[in-house]
Amino acid sequence: MEVFTEKKNVKGIQSDGESKKDASKKSIVYDTKDLNLWYGEDQALKNINLSVYENEVTAIIGPSGCGKSTYIKTLNRMVEMVPIVRISGEILYREKNILNKSYKVEDLRTRVGMVFQKPNPFPKSIYENIAYGPKIHGIRSKKVLDEIVEESLKGAAIWDEVKDRLNENAYGLSGGQQQRLCIARCLAIEPDVILMDEPTSALDPISTSKIESLIQELKKNYSIIIVTHNMQQAARISDKTAFFLNGEVIEYENTNKIFSNPSDKRTEDYITGRFG
């Protein structure tokens, strides 16, 4: 398996930028313990144990229907929008169990942003899209909002493209721009973690590569968990990769390890394209 030789040296990236904690030992952002999830009678997640580290890009790969979206939506409890869902186990986010009923889900989502498969800007102006989050969290000052909008758009590498049309409807943007706008919308509330569910699957290759390099930038300040069905993408941008199959984590490893020397036969079959 030497297909992905262009992959960057993971260890090398870790040291650049000042990381929030001790550079040698990263702290755990999300710790999933014995997580099971059912849609009615169908079990979609089976006994998941997985630790996500700070300032890393964690990729989740696997064939479609294996529970990737379900898992990532459990991390911000969006999965609860499906009324028939039942969950057991623990997900510790910064050492607190978010599955506890007493954990306020709005607080969680203020710290954990999400980017969806299909760009979903609000049918408002570009400016209002970014200002929405800060506004609902009580920021009113026009001056502060202006600054947040500019910083967020810069952070999502889209400022130069939209700075002259902030008051135009976001739906006038291209798909790739809309997706970066959605990333900017996340950044506007200064999250700790950004969840991304196949953020480039609806985009053309150029937009995709823009977003990939954006993710590389973002991980200096944020922890990123990204679902992707594109293995080259996982190999290019992630530090760790989890391979899901039928609701189980088959293998979770450093990305270069998993793509060069997977320990499970099924992982190898998947990344060499023998199924999925």
Added chain:
Amino acid sequence: MEGVLKLQNTKTNLNIRDLIEEKKKSKSVGNLTEKFIPGFLFTIAVISILTTIGIMLTLLTETIMFFKEVPILDFFTGTNLKPLGAEATFGILPLLTGTIISTIIAMFVAIPIGLMTAIFLSEYASEKLRKTLKPLLEILAGIPTIVYGFFAFTFVTPLLRNFIPGLEPTNILSPGLVMGIMIIPMVASLSEDAMSSVPNSMREGAMALGATKLEVTWKVVVPAAISGILASFVLGISRAIGETMIVTIASGSSKNFTFDITQSMQTMTAYIVEVTGGEAPAGSTLYYSLYAVAMTLFVFTLVMNLIAQYISRKVREEY
């Protein structure tokens, strides 16, 4: 291809090609109707358009006749409406205020309650509850207005008189309120349609930012559905303007020029009912005044409908 067909034939013992050919032959009669249908439909469409134009022309010519006898300015600025007797005066303002005030009262009821019902149905109710309540609403919308009028006169007015001692037995308040109740289902149903067609991905986007249900509703769903919601309001208003039975029964026929909602007032529609019922001799000023009032009413509702159309085209937030 051949192979596949043959395989099918041996399986089903049917010759599909033959069957199709047969059907084609029996279709030749159908082809003839096919030819004449467009012409037929066109004729029907032309008839309905001509009828409408005819009505408008009649309205217009009779209205012009009226303005030959009563100066147009006197009509639109006159606060006195005494259509009978030797010294008849025709000022439409009492009817205009009656219509506008009853409409405003109705919308004070219908807009908030209708919108909140729509929000509940679209954002909070379970799928099951929504499927039961929505048809119920539509049934409510089908109750004949005379029933509402009766309800206003025999139930609401006496009830209100317990709280508002000065309320006249016929007054504009009670029919206004009942008209509002009548319009609630329409506003609720149309607004609900507009809100449920807002894609779920938008709600998800907002929720993922930590928005509460209420914030998602008010700051994402309602703005995204605003064109449909406003259009439902405007249609509600035009329904209230054109409503006849309820005001005729419960508001009496005093041609008061007043803003006191406890008093009896007459609306344009109720005036038309009254005068038509009173056998106005054809060719009299009284007779022509019917057309002038009807024309005013027509222009009112037309403007409202145009506004509704404009809103649903212009205010739309695209998604």
